[in-house]
Amino acid sequence: MTLEQFTREDGQLARRYDYDDGTVFAVDFGTDGTNATVDLVDDTVIVVLEDDQYEIELPKTGEDAHTFIKNGVLTIELEEKR
Structure with a gap:
């Protein structure tokens, strides 16, 4: 699922910030998310x-x-390769 599908289906608040050297996504899971874990695979x-x-x-x-x-x-920080 893409970030757009995830936020639309599960009702999460998400923002995208574009900068010269990359992009940052922020997704707010609320108070339930304080015990969440995250991993990146590929x-x-x-x-x-x-x-x-x-x-x-x-x-x-x-x-x-x-x-x-x-x-x-x-x-989620996406940095452009130089």
């Missing part, structure tokens, strides 16, 4: 939240991806 972000698992496919843009979750907010 071009897929995997979020585990209690008994639920979400898989978000990243665009295949040739950018390096970094993910982390803090206080229920998932951050």
